[in-house]
Amino acid sequence: MPELPEVETIAQGLAKRVTGDVVESVWLGQKKEPLKSPAEEIAATLERSRIAAVRRMGKHIVFDLEKNGVAQTRLSGKNRKGHKSSGKAATPAASERSWAAGSAPLKAQWIVHLGMTGRLQICAPDWEIEKHTHAIVKLASGRELRFVDPRRFGRLSVATGADFDAGGVEPLEIDTDQFIERFRGRKTPIKSALLNQALLRGVGNIYADESLFRAGIRPRRRAATIAREKLNKLLVAIKEVLREAIALGGSSISDYVGADGEEGFFQLQHRVYGREGEPCLVCQTSIKRVVIAGRSSHYCPKCQK
DNA sequence: ACTATTTCCTGGATGC
């Protein structure tokens, strides 16, 4: 279940391997759940685009795309209402020019959310197509980038007009004042607030539990009842947990593996997540599990108040 | 404007 550290690891791995490559063609499966944008729009946006960068925003992987202005103009005019062709010379010679040449490239983004079980694999075209493969992106380098997701909680979309807005604020970039402002006054349990991507983006169930343990706060505590000092401690804990996890390549439980298929190791550092009934590593008290907002929440009843 | 609950999905684990 990829959260911020896993997605960061995957995005970095992908960036290393596909930056600069060009999309030749795109195949999209028939299942509609994984597609947040219309299939034709995703395909049209990706095809003939150069992958300028791959980065993470919250739990999303964002591919920054650049396309020759001429080709993009033609596609936009055909596929999007109210978007007129700009009248630039659309000669075949121009559309085949190298990416560096000619007018400024038109930008777009391909956004991938892995959900629970989504994976992006880079492979040779003759690799067996796995069950639950929903997208195959053919690259000019001869490789393929495939999206595989058995549970179909993952999502693919494109942003063409404006930049993709992931909502919320990056937990590794937010400062104490911003954090307190966003979380204080909320009546909801702090655990729910941490999972709310519109507040803070990228923290999921594992890292919420681990951060709350380090900060000594019970997951059911209402955000509004937590003192500023304690909220500050929580933010420090969140940043610490996320940074440590990124350094270890994320947590490999269930389906997660990095871009090259390697596993992460942060699961070995989990102090409460998945440890129901086991002794607290600090005080030996049995770790409890309760359900909050439909999510398993693990905590030490003695260390967390 | 918030908050809480339900729904979507499949595979692996568990129970009888």
Added chain:
DNA sequence: TGCATCCAGGAAATAG
């Protein structure tokens, strides 16, 4: 062995 049931959980949709 086989079959049914439960559970994992992010985010969108729905209800209050």
